[in-house]
Amino acid sequence: MKELENKCLRFVLHYYQKDKLDTPKALKAFKEKNRISVHKHSSFRTFLFTSGAAAIILLAVALHTVLRPDSERTVITAHAQRVNYLLPDSSLLTLHPYSSVSFCKQTYQNERREIQMKGKVAFTVRHDETRPFRVLGRLTQTVVLGTQFTVDESRQDTASVQVTTGKVRLTSLQGTESVILTKGMTAQIVKGETKPRVISQKQEIRKGSFQFENTPLSQVLEQLSRYYQVRLTTQTSDRQLTARFEERSLDEIIEIIEKVLKVKIRKEKP
Missing domain, CATH: 3.55.50.30 (Phage tail protein beta-alpha-beta fold)
Known part of the structure; x- marks a missing residue:
């Protein structure tokens, strides 16, 4: 009996498809394949067999739901070398070694452009006035419309943002005050502080x-x-x-x- 149950489990897991499995049809196919005949006097045994198979099917559905990977979430990781990645809107990310970013592709395309990051990442953002580009780190929240900048959170207690072109608004995740950074400016956020500090101003070319x-x-x-x-x-x-x-x-x-x-x-x- 145990061998039969194992065969039943393997059969169900092999042929299972979400929202497409007909339990009676699956049981009938299984019986025909394994030459199982059902007699009138064995109705109780048939009931047990059907209930057990149904339970196995429900278990398979539950496992599929729990273990199914989140296909909407995209994670990009750089190990020993830099990695360039083009986002759906053609904005460009350059991940420095041992850095990573993640985003929800469906949300990014249809609702808001939001990226979560760790380490040090350079961004070249495509201009879109209707959908600001938001970067969330451990300490920083950076919002832009279209620019080129680098967020460095590779150190545990400090983070810095350097703007190459354009303009960004930088806010500490621990506060509400923000600073506006333009071309050539760099600001730093220290863990525990609520406001960014500008540490490098734009230098005019002589x-x-x-x-x-x-x-x-x-x-x-x-x-x-x-x-x-x-x-x-x-x-x-x-x-x-x-x-x-x-x-x-x-x-x-x-x-x-x-x-x-x-x-x-x-x-x-x-």
């Missing part, structure tokens, strides 16, 4: 005007180094430069000199 007349390249680089507070060097110093620069950044000037004189200039900290 521009200058210069005029050179057959000036040796070594002197040109020396003058530029003093003005922009860097150290410029080159292995080709036997060239002369005649040029005029009006309100140019250092990178723009270096690019022009390299193209005109066909040299390579190296920029270092002083």
Whole structure:
């Protein structure tokens, strides 16, 4: 009898489909397959067999419901290397090593753009005024419309947000006060504090005007180094430069000199 019950269980689990299983039909198929005949005088045994099979079927349904994976939740994890992931709205995530993000795909597409994260993740968010982009970490809540920024929660007691382009509103999960961060700004949230602290402001790019007349390249680089507070060097110093620069950044000037004189200039900290 026990062997028969085991065969019944294997049969039910093999052919079970949600909302499609007809219990009497399944029992009939099982009996025909195993050549089981039912006589009138064994109605009580038939009742026990039917009840047991039905119980097995109900158990299979319960197990399927409890153990069924949540197919709507998407989890992305980076291990030893960075991982790039494109969200359904074409926003781009860059996960640093040992970081992870998760989101509900159906909710993200139809209701709100919300991401949960751990570790350090860079975001390039597609602009959508009707659906702000929300990032939830251990300590931070970051809301944007469309921008490029990085959330770093790789440390246990502090978190930081750095904005590359655009604008974000940063709030501590332990408070209600927020700060607005724009391009070039960085803010930090310390565990236990209710308000973010801005630790790096946007730095304006310094521009200058210069005029050179057959000036040796070594002197040109020396003058530029003093003005922009860097150290410029080159292995080709036997060239002369005649040029005029009006309100140019250092990178723009270096690019022009390299193209005109066909040299390579190296920029270092002083």
